[in-house]
Structures are given as structure tokens and as C-alpha cells.
Amino acid sequence: MTDHKDDKQKTPSKMSFKEQILAELEKANQIRKEKEEELHQQGLREDELRQKEIEVQKATQRTAELYHEYQKEAESQTVKDSESLTIGETQPQIVPLSANHLVAEAIEVSEIESTESFSENNSLEEDSGSESYAVYSESETSPLEKQTTSDRSNTNQTDFSESQEESLEKSDENFKEDESDLSKTIPFTPLMANDLDPTGLTTESQATILSNDDIVHYNHSENDKETLTEKQNETSTDEGGLVKKRAKRQHVNRLANKISLMIIAGILALMLLVAVIGTTYVYSAVNPIDKTDKKYVQVEIPVGSGNKLIGQILEEKGLIKNSTVFNFYTKFKNYGNFQSGYYNLQKSMSMGEIAKSLQIGGTAEPTKPVLGKVLIPEGYSIRQMAKAMEDNVNTKSTKDKSPFSSETFLKVISDDVFIKEMVKKYPRLLSSIPKKSDAIYQLEGYLFPATYNYYKGSSEKEMIDQMLATTDATMANYYDQIENDGKTVNEVLTLASLVEKEGSTDEDRRDIASVFYNRLNNGMALQSNIAILYAMGKLGDKTSLAEDASIDTTIKSPYNIYTNTGLMPGPVDSPGVSAIEATVKPANTDYLYFVANVKTGEVYYAKTYEQHSANVEKYVNSQIQ
Known part of the structure; x- marks a missing residue:
């Protein structure tokens, strides 16, 4: 006979047989509870949980039916083998068989629940397949059951019933001793799927279950009742927990939505505020720094200066608020081709007016700041000019007057000494002016019509001199032709x-x-x-x-x-x-x-x-x- 020494090592030595049974059942229940808890955590609906309970009940009922079938077949087999079986020989073997059967049954229920939790669309036939697989596993992992089946042919059913309680009490003491004998005498033969009868168990296993009828029935029925009660309590508790979790989740979602809306609204409000502030700032930067400030500020624009550098110079002089705004404004308005030179600008000028002045061009040398301007239109007589000299056309206000007076202007224009000075200064222009006795004003027609700047300290004489100089410069193009024509x-x-x-x-x-x-x-x-x-x-x-x-x-x-x-x-x-x-x-x-x-x-x-x-x-x- 083959000596199965490994079997002894696999048998627990520190736990009694009854404790092993309870531990196996507890483990099966624990597995089932973990599976149920996992299903609940996955959010199964109430009807799915109830379906799982029904399936567990069906599996339990199906186990009971198998048990009764085992009992009937075992009775017939026991009658034939009763003469060769003694009570003493079967007692140490029944307890291990019962333990293995209970473990197999617990594994069977656990396998059914595990299969159903991960395959919701499986049919009832697949459940039966799981049960068969569980029995097959039981046969593979329980060599004690195979040995017990071979020896059980001599068991007497009547004597077994009377000595059942005694066998259970003695099983713990005899288990260790019998284990070594069983290892030596019982060969290990693995079961295949075709070795099983239609009930899902071997004939030897059926006989073993029959021998342990009372033990299996008692443990199984009590277990099922406790399991069902616990499942019902856990189901109701889990259902209440799920409802609370869903309500809490909905509350959290609503709160999160409100917070999100508040954040979005805050961002939009901030963007709108920034846009308003930016627009207001740009508008103020484009307008004059001080509309009431008429003082002139002299600015030098170097040769080759770009919009950015010019903006920085103007900002340093206090003529504009922001150089960056000036840079973008001039590009947006297509202001360009700024001229170098010296400029006299005012803080009352807008950014557009400053840009236009820079396009006209400055002077090569620094000049006095311009205080105002007078306009002499074409076709004006000296009397009309005298009135025009009183108005400062540099502003839109008609109340803004120049420092000149019409009376002083007419007095200077008629002054003989002044006229002689001008004739000496502009001989080609004034050498042919009419005599004082012939003309109303000797310098009539010689003051060129244009716009003239005046400065701090400018006088009527200086203004008339400036007008004569402009006429002389204009007529310089025609002096030679006039002489050639004899005029x-x-x-x-x-x-x-x-x-x-x-x-x-x-x-x-x-x-x-x-x-x-x-x-x-x-x-x-x-x-x-x-x-x-x-x-x-x-x-x-x-x-x-x-x-x-x-x-x-x-x-x-x-x-x-x-x-x-x-x-x-x-x-x-x-x-x-x-x-x-x-x-x-x-x-x-x-x-x-x-x-x-x-x-x-x-x-x-x-x-x-x-x-x-x-x-x-x-x-x-x-x-x-």
C-alpha cells in the first residue's frame, strides 16, 4: 500500500474536529457575507438583492433534496454491508467525513453566490454546473471521504444511530490517531467528472452522508436559519444605508453644483470688472492729462525714434498717462511717420492731437513754447487782420483771447519808423511799396495770410515782422520773373x-x-x-x-x-x-x-x-x- 505521509501533515493538529467544522462554516459564512457586502457596495438594486436570497434558498433546498436521495441509497447499501461493518471502526471515520461534507456544502453555497454576483445573466443551469464543480472539488480535496466510503460497507445503520453521540464525543480524541492509519491504508484516487452519478456525488459519498444524517441535518438546518436571518437583517440594514448614502450623495452633488455656479459667476463678474476698469483706464489715457493746463512742455524726439520710445518720452514729460497705451493707440489709429525735432506740447492736448503734431514735424533747435495762434485768412485787409489778431485760434473757445489788440496793431502798421525798418530788412519785397500819401496802408497786401504762433512776450511788431517774412519767402520764387517781365x-x-x-x-x-x-x-x-x-x-x-x-x-x-x-x-x-x-x-x-x-x-x-x-x-x- 502507498504510504501517504503528506496527508498527516495537512491534517490540523492544534484544533479539535468540532472546532474545524465550526471554523469551516464560519469561513463559508464570512465569504458569503463579504460577497454580499461587495454586491451592496456596488450599488445593486433592491430586487437584485432579493433575487440573490431566493437563489440561496433554492441552493439550500436543493442540498436537502440531495441529502434525502443520499439517505435512500445509503439505506439499501447499508443493509448489504451491515454484517462486515463495526460501530467502533466507523466512529473515528464518520466525524472527518461529516466535517468534509459540511465544508464541501459550505463551499458549494459560496461558489453559487460568487458565480451569481459576477454573472447576473447566467441561467439556473449554470448554477447547477457550479454545484457540480463544488462537489468535484470536494472529492478532490477529501481523501478521508474516499477511505471512509470504502470502509463503510460494514457499517450497521441501527448501531450507528445509537452510538452517534458517543462517536462525536470520541472523534476529537481518535482523530489524530486514526489519521496516521488512514494515511497508510487509504490510497488517494482523484475523482473525475464522469465518476459522479446524476446526483453529483459518488456512491461512497452518498453512504457517508447517510451515516452522518443527524449531524449534517442538524448543522445544515441551523446554519441556514442563522444565515437567512443574518442576511435579512443585513439586507434591511444595507438598504437603509444605501438610501442614506444616496441622499447624502445627492446633497453633496447639489452643494457642489451651487459652489460651481458661484465660482463661475464670480469669475464672470471679475472678468467684467476687469474689462470695465481696463476700458475706463484706456479712455482716460487717450484723453488729455489736464484740459485746463495751457502751459507748454518742450520735448525732443531723437532721430529714428519708434512709437514705443516716443511714448516713453511723452510719459516721462507728463504729457500722456501710459506709454503702452500710446504705442497701441498709434498703431490702431495708423499714426506713424513721426518726425524728429523739438516740440512744444501741452497737457491739455489729447493723445490724437499729440500724434498729429509729431507727424507735422518739430524744429531743429529748441524754440519758445507756443502760447497761442492767430489766423489770417486769404483776402483779408489790414483792418480785418487787426480784429483777427485779438483771437487765439489755438482753442475752440471764442472767449480765449490773445495778448494783442487791434488798436495797437493798426498803430504799429502805420508807424513810419517801423515801416522803414522793415523796408531795410526786406528790400526786394518792400522797395516798391506805395507812398504814404497815396495808400491807406503802405503795407496793405504785404502781410501773408497764414496761421501764426505767438509766444510768451510776443508783440504786435514781432507778429507783423513774422508775416512780412512769410510773404518775402513766398515771393522769392517770383522775384526774377517779375523783374524780367518789367513789373x-x-x-x-x-x-x-x-x-x-x-x-x-x-x-x-x-x-x-x-x-x-x-x-x-x-x-x-x-x-x-x-x-x-x-x-x-x-x-x-x-x-x-x-x-x-x-x-x-x-x-x-x-x-x-x-x-x-x-x-x-x-x-x-x-x-x-x-x-x-x-x-x-x-x-x-x-x-x-x-x-x-x-x-x-x-x-x-x-x-x-x-x-x-x-x-x-x-x-x-x-x-x-
Whole structure:
């Protein structure tokens, strides 16, 4: 016989047989509880938990049915083998068999629950397969049961019933001693699936279960009752716990949603606040630093300076609030091509005004800060200029006056000493001015129409000097041609003052200058109302068409060019570049007459008086009411 020494090592020696049974059952219950707890933690619904209970009950019932079948077959087998079996020989073998059977049954229930917890769609046939597998495992891991089955052929059922309690009491004492004998006498034969009968157990196992009827029945029924009661209590407890957990989870989710909404709302509010603050800051940075500060600040812009560097210079001088805003603003507004040089800027200037000034260009050398500006329009007479000198056009307010007065201006312009000084200073321009006895103002027409800056301490003399210098610079382009044509500067400016008032376009002015030259060459009077109005002191005043048509052409004045042929003593207003250019370079025509449509401004020319009279009747007299 084969000596199975390993079997002895595998048998527990420190625990009694009864303690082993209870430990195995406790372990099975513990496994089942862990599985149930795992299922509950996974959030199984109530109906799924109840289904698991029903399946456990079915498995228990099915075990009981198998047990009864085992009992019937064991009874028939026991009758045949009763003569060869003694009670003493079976007692030490029954207890191990019962223990192994209980362990197998516990494993069977545990396997069923484990299979169902991970395979919810399995059918009842798969449960039966799990049971068969559990029995097969039991047969493989219980060599004691195989040996007990072979020896049980001599067991007497009647004597076993009477001695059952005694066997259980003696099992603990005899288990260790019998274990070594069983190891020596019982060969280990593994069971295969085809060794099982339809009930799922071998014939020998059935007989063993029959021998332990009372023990198995008692332990199994009590176990099932306790298990079901515990499961029901745990199920109800778990259901309540799940409800509480779900309610708590919902509360936490609602709280989290509220917090999320509050955070999002806070972020949006912060973004809106930043946008408002940023817009307000940019708007304030673009506007003037101080609208009431009229003081000038001198700034030097180096050659090759970019927008960023210029912005830094302006910020250091206190002219703008932020250089970065200036950089982006000038790029956004497409301001560029800034010129180098010295600039006199004010804190009352906006960022756009400063940018435009930088595009115009500065001076090569530092200059005095500009306090204001005066504007002299084209065609203004000296009397009109005197009034214009009082207004500072550097601001939009009409109440902002310059430091000049019209009385002082007229006094200086008529001062002989001052005029002589200017003639010496600008000889080519003023050498041909009319005599004081012939002209109302000797310098009439010589003050160039333009916009002039004035500075701290500027006087009327300095302003007149600046105007004469501008005219001299303009006429420098025509001095040679005027001399070549045999004319004087005074003659050119005198005729140009008429052309300035009579024409409105460059082409008309060249044609009108041609008419005047043709009349002068033919010894005809120029017959312009402009000179008569100047002589009357009304030039520049608003007159109606009727008043202009009924003007007195018989007044005695050197400026009456209706009665006097040739030119007036001097200009009657300050002509602009266009009128001067047309006078120096007139058109080549045969016209002797012209008249303008008072409504459209269109000029009509004629070579004969008859044609001219028809034009006057059509475009002037017919318009008089």
C-alpha cells in the first residue's frame, strides 16, 4: 500500500474536529457575507438583492433534496454491508467525513453566490454546473471521504444511530490517531467528472452522508436559519444605508453644483470688472492729462525714434498717462511717420492731437513754447487782420483771447519808423511799396495770410515782422520773373489782390488775370467793385447783390478803377499763393469782360461789350429782386 505521509501533515493538529467544522462554516459564512457586502457596495438594486436570497434558498433546498436521495441509497447499501461493518471502526471515520461534507456544502453555497454576483445573466443551469464543480472539488480535496466510503460497507445503520453521540464525543480524541492509519491504508484516487452519478456525488459519498444524517441535518438546518436571518437583517440594514448614502450623495452633488455656479459667476463678474476698469483706464489715457493746463512742455524726439520710445518720452514729460497705451493707440489709429525735432506740447492736448503734431514735424533747435495762434485768412485787409489778431485760434473757445489788440496793431502798421525798418530788412519785397500819401496802408497786401504762433512776450511788431517774412519767402520764387517781365512787386500784388476776390478757382483766377492784363494793355479801366468797396471801407463787409449792383462808381478815390485807368496805388487785401501764381503766370486769352453767376459762382467771359451786357442781364440783373 502507498504510504501517504503528506496527508498527516495537512491534517490540523492544534484544533479539535468540532472546532474545524465550526471554523469551516464560519469561513463559508464570512465569504458569503463579504460577497454580499461587495454586491451592496456596488450599488445593486433592491430586487437584485432579493433575487440573490431566493437563489440561496433554492441552493439550500436543493442540498436537502440531495441529502434525502443520499439517505435512500445509503439505506439499501447499508443493509448489504451491515454484517462486515463495526460501530467502533466507523466512529473515528464518520466525524472527518461529516466535517468534509459540511465544508464541501459550505463551499458549494459560496461558489453559487460568487458565480451569481459576477454573472447576473447566467441561467439556473449554470448554477447547477457550479454545484457540480463544488462537489468535484470536494472529492478532490477529501481523501478521508474516499477511505471512509470504502470502509463503510460494514457499517450497521441501527448501531450507528445509537452510538452517534458517543462517536462525536470520541472523534476529537481518535482523530489524530486514526489519521496516521488512514494515511497508510487509504490510497488517494482523484475523482473525475464522469465518476459522479446524476446526483453529483459518488456512491461512497452518498453512504457517508447517510451515516452522518443527524449531524449534517442538524448543522445544515441551523446554519441556514442563522444565515437567512443574518442576511435579512443585513439586507434591511444595507438598504437603509444605501438610501442614506444616496441622499447624502445627492446633497453633496447639489452643494457642489451651487459652489460651481458661484465660482463661475464670480469669475464672470471679475472678468467684467476687469474689462470695465481696463476700458475706463484706456479712455482716460487717450484723453488729455489736464484740459485746463495751457502751459507748454518742450520735448525732443531723437532721430529714428519708434512709437514705443516716443511714448516713453511723452510719459516721462507728463504729457500722456501710459506709454503702452500710446504705442497701441498709434498703431490702431495708423499714426506713424513721426518726425524728429523739438516740440512744444501741452497737457491739455489729447493723445490724437499729440500724434498729429509729431507727424507735422518739430524744429531743429529748441524754440519758445507756443502760447497761442492767430489766423489770417486769404483776402483779408489790414483792418480785418487787426480784429483777427485779438483771437487765439489755438482753442475752440471764442472767449480765449490773445495778448494783442487791434488798436495797437493798426498803430504799429502805420508807424513810419517801423515801416522803414522793415523796408531795410526786406528790400526786394518792400522797395516798391506805395507812398504814404497815396495808400491807406503802405503795407496793405504785404502781410501773408497764414496761421501764426505767438509766444510768451510776443508783440504786435514781432507778429507783423513774422508775416512780412512769410510773404518775402513766398515771393522769392517770383522775384526774377517779375523783374524780367518789367513789373514791380507792388504791381503784381496789387493786381493779385483783385484776382483773389474775383475768382474762386485756380483756372478762373488765371483767366481773370488775363482779362485784367488785356484791359490794361488796351488802356481800358479795370472796373472792379472790389477796389470801390475798399475805398469806401466796406471791403469784407457782407453786402447784398442789389447793393453791389448799385455801388457808387463815381467816388473820388485813387482806388476808383472805374474812373481811373491802370492799377490802384497798392493792394486792397492780402492775396494767397494761388492768386499770386495766376497773376505772375496768367492765361493767354482775348477776353475783355467777365461776370460771375451770383448763385453758382460760375464765371462767364466775353470779348465784346454786347456779349458781356447779355451775360450781366442773364446772370446778375435777373437775379436781383
